[in-house]
Amino acid sequence: MSGLPATVPHRLTGRRVEVTEPLDLGGRGPGTAEAVGFLRECQSLGLSVSWRATGSPRYDLGALRHLPPPDELPSKADELAAWRSAYSYGSLYHRRGPGFVTVLDRRDLGTALRLTLDHPALCGVFLRLLEPTPLDALDATGREAAALLAAERLVLVSAGWAVTLPPRIRRWPVPCTAI
Known part of the structure; x- marks a missing residue:
């Protein structure tokens, strides 16, 4: 144990979060996965975030x-x-049902992609990777599922760590058709 805090240092004021330290997007370890997971959860809760990035990404920032x-x-x-x-709020999100996850992806201008994950391994890994996870912690089927999800740009895999990208929207705008 390094003695470092397990969470990103931040200050919450109303519906606004100010991150006090730069977030590492360089992709060289768990810091990037944790930063992406933190930003995803802020978006899930409808919080606006002020943050700075550090590091030189070795992956497509478009994700x-x-x-x-x-x-x-x-x-x-x-x-x-x-x-x-x-950037547009709600351009990528997921919804859960019994035994499946549906993802809406509108990150690329002019396209809207709806995916339904109903295979137990894909659904299970998608949900497990909501917490940044080292790939070594997954079994062979889990690593294969993570690779498939990464190919669909639903999971970011970098330096042996993986994290799910689509947030689960918990605060919908009014009207909810604004997304």
């Missing part, structure tokens, strides 16, 4: 454009501008 963009993204001004222009 994160459903999350609120950072205030700063060092040496990636073009990608930050693209993220800001593409």
Whole structure:
């Protein structure tokens, strides 16, 4: 145990979260998975987030454009501008049913993709990876499921860690058809 806090240092004021330390998007360990999971949960609760990014991502940042963009993204001004222009609340989310998960993905302009995960392994891994998880903690079937979900851009896999990307929307805007 390193003695570091298990959560991202942040301050919550009303419906706004201010993250006090930069979040590592570099993809070199559990920090990136935890940062993405934290941002996903903030979005799930309908919170606005002010945060700064650090690190140089080795993965497609387009997979994160459903999350609120950072205030700063060092040496990636073009990608930050693209993220800001593409961001829309509710562009990626999931809903759960008995034995299945449905995902709506509108991250790419002009497309809307609805996926239903009803295979027990895919559904189970999708839900398990809501908590950032090392791939080594999954069995062979779980790692295969994580790879399939990553290929669909529903899971971010980086440096041996994986985290589910779509939030479960718990606070819908009024009217809810705004999403």
